[in-house]
Amino acid sequence: MNTLRPLALVVMGVSGSGKSTIGKLLSSKTDIPFIEGDHYHPEENIQKMTKGVALTDEDRIPWLRQLARVIHDHLEKGSSCILSCSALKADYRRILETDHNAQVKFIYLHGTPEMIVKRMADRQSHFMPLELLTSQFETLEYPVEASRYDTVDTPEHIANTIIHDLSQKTEFGVAGMGVMGSSISRNLASKDFRMALYNREVKGKEEQVAEQLKQAYGELTEAMAFNNLSDFVASLQSPRKILLMVPSGDAVDQLINDLLPLLSKGDVIIDGGNSHYKESSRRLNELRKKGIFFLGCGISGGEKGALEGPSLMPGGSSEGWVISRPFLMVLAARDKNNHPCCSFTGGMGSGHFIKMIHNGIEYAEMQLLAELYHLHKRSGQSAKEISKAFSSYNSGELNSYLLTITCSILSYQDNEGLLLETILDKAGNKGTGSWATISAAELGLPATMIASALFARYLSYFKDKRTAYDREYKFPKPTVNLEPNSIKNAYALARIINHIQGFEILQSYLKNVDHGCELSEVARLWTNGCIIRSELMNSLVEQLKTSSDLLLITQIKEQVQAWKPALESLIIEAIHAGIAVPSFTAALNYLNGITEKKGPANLIQAQRDFFGAHKYQKENDRTEKYYHTNWES
């Protein structure tokens, strides 16, 4: 049986469902060794069972860990195995699949209580008395992640079907063979997954796209390519796992609508595009009603990340997560402890919300670098000197992916010199920065850095206006006086503020989400594979474990206090030079505002009460009452 990579097939179900029978039959047909899980019960468990005493979790866990070791030993040496084990609870199944993501496959033998009772009455040798069956059915947590086979069929038929499914059907489908979809498919295929690739057929534009990819890349040799959605779906093992990699918006809804009549209850749809989190929440709810599990999965890392391991932020259906988890974990980048940069982020549209904030932070990180670059350019430094300066910043604590690529960009020369200087200064955007700003505005949070970066991009777009005004105004352009160490500290502080604001938004959203993940875990997902990975993010993983109130963490507090003068100097220098530094100033204004016990908003409240009778509260008034004054009296 060709399964591309070694598998541990766990034949599971309640006692009497035929696990051993099927397991042995599979073994004899495939020459894969069969392991009777019950033989690994310690003596105490067997005695309990023969006495008719139900096993507790404490009884079962050592046994399950022993079975996990057995599986591990087989897979480690590159061989498959077949294991019979009731594996009634989700937690038990998680123990069995530890560290062998997507190599442990659950085969669930499903029977009604009546059928099982009949089977059990027929067999005498087994140590499990009939009375325990009720407890087994009560304990069973439906294995959404397992391929299900009904025991109403003959063992021969069941075994043949299982073998057919495992050796002929595909494991994971990707729909949409654009840059990201094809890279993810190649990533998974390179790890010996049997992939199903689908791309729509558009005459003259998109023809045989999946097939051509399969031909082009060696790692896709075993993949199946489709331009027919129905064949694509039919090729997939049950429960089906289909990752959509199509443009966000209507295309996603259209594809889901086309898929729906072809799917079965219990299948999973994963939207890996940059969808709006509210859309993902809506799709989750709509699909839940139809029995389909939906995950909105943020994916960051660009083409390279998709190919080598992106950061994955799945959210939505927890069942969908259990089913697709093994695949997503293999797909993802690894953090410094070799753990996948992938975990379930929570219900609703969490995955895409987190991705949106990732991109918002990214916007501000990019804008800070652009402002730094602007200052350097106006300092009289040569391209080489600027490149050298940025490289020096990129060592140690300030190291980041974005700064690294900036260094590459700053030293990229073509025939005409520095390529960067020939690029038009009109920044594009794909919408997530705007969404992040809008979401913060809706949530009532001062996301000043993301907004400043978004609006800086918008401003850059008005090139004609800028050119006309520049000609008209001819403001003086004095040289900037740079002090490298001070610049570095200012930049470091602005980045801290940017991350603080981003995590504040996340916290505000995740606290209202079922199973919302911890902020530290979000930071961990962002330590590799994604665009905003950095040394700072590594520190934040640990810092967020101690408190979500980052400004109160000692190390951060010391940095803020030490670096604030540098941030002030940088901005004053920019003002003298007439250079816009919206993101740096956003950082400083936020810091000054949020550390000021008594701000000037009392005047705003007085004004609102004056003209609109909106009322106000009073300082140090524990009643929190609202007052109105007739100010013109």
Added chain:
Amino acid sequence: MNTLRPLALVVMGVSGSGKSTIGKLLSSKTDIPFIEGDHYHPEENIQKMTKGVALTDEDRIPWLRQLARVIHDHLEKGSSCILSCSALKADYRRILETDHNAQVKFIYLHGTPEMIVKRMADRQSHFMPLELLTSQFETLEYPVEASRYDTVDTPEHIANTIIHDLSQKTEFGVAGMGVMGSSISRNLASKDFRMALYNREVKGKEEQVAEQLKQAYGELTEAMAFNNLSDFVASLQSPRKILLMVPSGDAVDQLINDLLPLLSKGDVIIDGGNSHYKESSRRLNELRKKGIFFLGCGISGGEKGALEGPSLMPGGSSEGWVISRPFLMVLAARDKNNHPCCSFTGGMGSGHFIKMIHNGIEYAEMQLLAELYHLHKRSGQSAKEISKAFSSYNSGELNSYLLTITCSILSYQDNEGLLLETILDKAGNKGTGSWATISAAELGLPATMIASALFARYLSYFKDKRTAYDREYKFPKPTVNLEPNSIKNAYALARIINHIQGFEILQSYLKNVDHGCELSEVARLWTNGCIIRSELMNSLVEQLKTSSDLLLITQIKEQVQAWKPALESLIIEAIHAGIAVPSFTAALNYLNGITEKKGPANLIQAQRDFFGAHKYQKENDRTEKYYHTNWES
């Protein structure tokens, strides 16, 4: 006949519809003099008509102007009149009602061509030959603003019905007797409109609200008060004009749904609340399908404005505007030329869009004042000195309503001293600032000042955090060094930038709207009655007539150049003192960014191309092609 104020009743319709008959009958029943409009035709027109030559607009306009003078003379001396005049085109009717908003009432005698033909064949003396009837029906632009009476009834019946409607029914309905609704009702009633007032009945909370208002205010003596929606609607003259003054959101939809079965085609609903412009656009379209004309009408001015004359920004249905225009014009504040601060702003949700941007500008104006106040407080000045400083700013060009009320607030003392200082510095908001920021983000415009003000309010909301951080960080608070003239110039410049950004957003929206009004007209609407009225707004009315590109207008250019150093100094001073000045810095950063031909966004484009293959354009490349570079090669 008691009509509260003198009216000119224009009995209109095609020739032969019975205008003279009804007019004379009305006259004899009411003792109001009847004027036969046709008698005012100049000799040339009569000759043309007897020859069977159709009159042109050039023929008719002098005649209509003559009739308008006749109407004017009657109303001027405080007496009513009845005039027969075909008034077939909307433009003709506008000539007749000039300067007598809501005193000229159109009574349309409606008949089918067949009926009219029969009537005309019966009469010999008239100079209008039968052949002209077709031309009359072709010329007729249906008078949506007129009360319509069908000529199928007897003249006696028609005349009695008209008298009943005019003397017994109400002219204008207001639903929702909150602060704004009741003030607007009192405003209109004080101008001798027969008002219908409605408020829902909620046991124990809102009982007999309209009736109690009627009892409380003398000007409402002639108003009719309702707590039953059906009676309220039935009391109104046709076409009905109903102004909704209920909280924005579901309450508006609920009330509209309740109204719908009670209304007739051709009635007008005006939403005067702070609704979202997209909602108004939706309601416009939904109601259009049902034959109801909808206006989303921005209203600014608070309680006092509503009572004494608010700024009105109606948008949506142009028919709805024609019908309700006379009433809204009377309701509105007057500009310095005594023209109402009210005009049709355009289709879709224009009215509420404009109001939203009004409020956005207001947010930033208030935040600038708050930042100024903060600087003054930290300069060591006493409350009295601060108050004096603000009063000095408020003379001349910087004079504004918001600065005026700020001066009042700064000098308002109660037993414990300055009331302002006891007010909690947590700013509230009602959503329009957030909507404005969101809309700018959606439109791709750098609305940095509105956003900075919104986020400053949000930041102020985190009082506990601010208090905790203040205690923890204890940043030094050096004294601010103020130079009054410099402060004044910095403030003036920041206000200019704020208004420029606001009008940029308006321009971007209005250009895509049918019948979108001119920016100068929006500025004019904002010169009185509303919260952001100011000397600056007065100047902008004229400046926007010359160009929508305000930064290129000579006077503004000179101001910007002269005042920029002051703005820079103010911000640097604030930085030294550790004071957040987000709106002042937003102004400067915008100015620096928008006057810079070559900004640093080329780096952002390079980064985007690096990690996401998003491509870039090149400087001075007329092909506007997109390029991709493999940066890691």
